[in-house]
Amino acid sequence: MKQKKVKFAFFLDLEYAYKTLLRNKIRSLLTILGIVIGVGSVIATISIGQGASKAIQNSINSMGSNLLFVLPGSSSLGGIHRGFGMLPTLTLNDAYAIRKLPAVRTDSGMLNATQQVIWRGNNWATLIDGANSTFTTIRSWSVAKGVFFDRRQVTSVSNVAVIGDTVATKLFGLMNPVGHVVLIHNIPFTVIGVLSAKGFNAFGRDRDDIVVIPITTMLEKIAGTTWVRAIAVSAISDKDTIRAQSEITALLRQRHHIPLHKPNDFFIRNLSEIAKTANSSADTFTILLGSIAAISLLVGGIGIMNIMLVSVTERTKEIGIRMTVGAKKKDILKQFLIESSVLSLFGGLLGVGCGIGLSDMISLLSPLKTIVTTEPVVISLVFSLAVGIFFGFYPAYKASRMNPAEALRYE
Amino acid sequence: MGNTSLIRLEDIGMTYKIGDIPYEALKGICLNINNGEFISIMGASGSGKSTLMNILGCLDKPTSGSYFLEDRDVSDLTSDELAEIRNKKIGFVFQGFNLVQRLTLIENVMLPLYYSGFHSKEAEYMASETLKLVNLYEKGNKFPNQISGGEQQVVAIARAIVNDAPMIIADEPTGNLDSVRGSDVMNLFLKINAERGSTIILVTHDKNIADYGRRLVTMRDGAIIS
Numbered sequence: 102m103k104q105k106k107v108k109f110a111f112f113l114d115l116e117y118a119y120k121t122l123l124r125n126k127i128r129s130l131l132t133i134l135g136i137v138i139g140v141g142s143v144i145a146t147i148s149i150g151q152g153a154s155k156a157i158q159n160s161i162n163s164m165g166s167n168l169l170f171v172l173p174g175s176s177s178l179g180g181i182h183r184g185f186g187m188l189p190t191l192t193l194n195d196a197y198a199i200r201k202l203p204a205v206r207t208d209s210g211m212l213n214a215t216q217q218v219i220w221r222g223n224n225w226a227t228l229i230d231g232a233n234s235t236f237t238t239i240r241s242w243s244v245a246k247g248v249f250f251d252r253r254q255v256t257s258v259s260n261v262a263v264i265g266d267t268v269a270t271k272l273f274g275l276m277n278p279v280g281h282v283v284l285i286h287n288i289p290f291t292v293i294g295v296l297s298a299k300g301f302n303a304f305g306r307d308r309d310d311i312v313v314i315p316i317t318t319m320l321e322k323i324a325g326t327t328w329v330r331a332i333a334v335s336a337i338s339d340k341d342t343i344r345a346q347s348e349i350t351a352l353l354r355q356r357h358h359i360p361l362h363k364p365n366d367f368f369i370r371n372l373s374e375i376a377k378t379a380n381s382s383a384d385t386f387t388i389l390l391g392s393i394a395a396i397s398l399l400v401g402g403i404g405i406m407n408i409m410l411v412s413v414t415e416r417t418k419e420i421g422i423r424m425t426v427g428a429k430k431k432d433i434l435k436q437f438l439i440e441s442s443v444l445s446l447f448g449g450l451l452g453v454g455c456g457i458g459l460s461d462m463i464s465l466l467s468p469l470k471t472i473v474t475t476e477p478v479v480i481s482l483v484f485s486l487a488v489g490i491f492f493g494f495y496p497a498y499k500a501s502r503m504n505p506a507e508a509l510r511y512e
Numbered sequence: 513m514g515n516t517s518l519i520r521l522e523d524i525g526m527t528y529k530i531g532d533i534p535y536e537a538l539k540g541i542c543l544n545i546n547n548g549e550f551i552s553i554m555g556a557s558g559s560g561k562s563t564l565m566n567i568l569g570c571l572d573k574p575t576s577g578s579y580f581l582e583d584r585d586v587s588d589l590t591s592d593e594l595a596e597i598r599n600k601k602i603g604f605v606f607q608g609f610n611l612v613q614r615l616t617l618i619e620n621v622m623l624p625l626y627y628s629g630f631h632s633k634e635a636e637y638m639a640s641e642t643l644k645l646v647n648l649y650e651k652g653n654k655f656p657n658q659i660s661g662g663e664q665q666v667v668a669i670a671r672a673i674v675n676d677a678p679m680i681i682a683d684e685p686t687g688n689l690d691s692v693r694g695s696d697v698m699n700l701f702l703k704i705n706a707e708r709g710s711t712i713i714l715v716t717h718d719k720n721i722a723d724y725g726r727r728l729v730t731m732r733d734g735a736i737i738s
């Protein structure tokens with residue numbers, strides 16, 4: 102009998118709550134507007150945050166796998182501080198030594214310069230990147246046409262070039278550049294390959310506007326130096342970037358004969374660390390936006406409380422009748438709590454719909470691809486239900502405390 | 513049931529505070545009502561009959577004295593205990609019908625069953641049978657504002673008897689009805705009293721209506737004068 106009562110009462114209450122709210126469509130809609138906006142903006146902002154975070158991740162991954170950059174140290178001669186990478190402390194031999202370390206998969210010495218590239222009547226100023234044959238591995242970059250230069254071509258200081266997609270289009274149009282000879286710094290280079298297109302990076306630079314030549318050729322024939330500007334290192338796995346970093350530090354200190362009390366004359370940048378930082382700042386941003394949106398959920402809850410208070414006053418007579426025929430305090434409390442919960446849950450559902458719609462619209466109208474996951478949807482639904490119960494409690498409590506004789510007299 | 517005692521009031525007093533000034537609405541009321549009686553409580557407005565009705569109906573607690581219902585002292589129970597007594601022992605009929613406007617007629621009749629733990633189907637059956645008894649079964653799915661005042665009062669009576677309560681308290685049940693509808697309602701009370709043996713306590717200021725009762729109690733200034 103006891104259990105029957107629970108079932109009967111609960112479903113009937115639910116049904117009455119539903120009917121009551123339908124009877125006052127406009128008012129119910131206005132009541133839940135706050136919740137709808139709150140949940141909607143929570144869902145939309147989190148989808149933006151997650152989309153941004155994913156975009157940052159992708160762009161960093163596309164730069165290369167488990168990448169470390171070793172840069173020469175800064176100099177401060179005569180009080181003038183120059184930035185990292187300005188001091189000639191790294192050589193190609195450093196790069197070859199780094200390659201032998203256990204946590205390092207491969208490396209590539211790097212030196213780049215901007216030069217005019219000429220082919221017949223066309224010319225284009227672009228970034229000339231001196232690199233090792235390991236370039237494609239380190240930068241996760243494949244060749245679309247032709248081949249990349251091999252180790253032999255690097256040791257033999259060959260005049261070969263692999264050009265980026267943008268350079269290929271600017272110089273050759275729709276023609277296949279492979280096999281043609283271009284002039285760089287007035288030296289003829291044979292184009293042996295074209296890199297696959299990568300598009301713009303996160304900072305707006307066109308990554309396809311590049312010509313890659315062997316680092317040896319770059320050093321001897323174009324720059325006329327033995328110093329490299331950077332050494333790109335690929336660690337054997339994502340977890341080994343920190344280990345690779347310490348191995349490289351120890352190795353270079355030894356090679357450069359740096360005494361214990363002196364600072365490094367080089368600097369190591371860990372891209373996966375940068376990725377983590379970028380991700381955590383995206384997360385902070387999401388949390389900030391999300392909490393502002395959550396405040397509007399609270400305001401929505403206050404809206405529900407207001408209307409429930411009005412509803413309780415309006416229905417004083419009904420409460421009186423119900424009490425007269427035997428409703429106990431908890432019956433009245435439950436009735437109004439169910440009503441406010443149904444309201445807020447309905448608002449939550451509507452808000453989820455609006456939020457997903459909004460996030461889809463942002464995806465459609467902006468370059469950012471938003472991502473809606475289950476978690477924020479479930480959490481904001483639970484939260485809106487909790488708001489309904491929390492803010493519905495006071496009006497419901499007020500209703501349950503009424504004196505039946507007085508409530509009956511209310512007109 | 514015959515002459516067993518249903519209600520025993522011993523020296524009931526009720527004092528309200530209006531601002532700082534105490535107002536004595538009931539003064540030392542003593543009254544016995546037996547099972548199966550049809551009793552009319554008559555008095556002008558301000559005579560204390562509504563206050564007495566609220567106490568008899570367990571809607572309010574007296575400030576002094578004792579109220580025994582079926583030999584149980586109910587003068588100092590909690591509001592939930594009183595709610596249970598109203599649910600099981602008392603049916604109410606009011607001047608303004610007091611049906612819940614947003615519920616259908618059958619749902620209104622089901623309301624006391626809803627609060628006493630009946631299963632939905634069972635409650636619906638009992639409510640239907642009761643509506644058949646008062647010839648309003650066909651209108652069960654209408655809402656109160658879709659039927660006449662007389663019919664609404666009959667629905668209220670159906671709600672009062674659906675739980676088989678031993679007593680029915682009727683407060684000016686004909687006050688909002690014309691004389692034809694009024695006498696229909698009063699005849700229904702007579703029928704219920706005769707056929708079901710329910711005790712009927714009628715509260716009114718109208719002598720013609722009070723005459724339906726077999727016993728008349730007259731009140732003035734918070735006391736019973738005859």
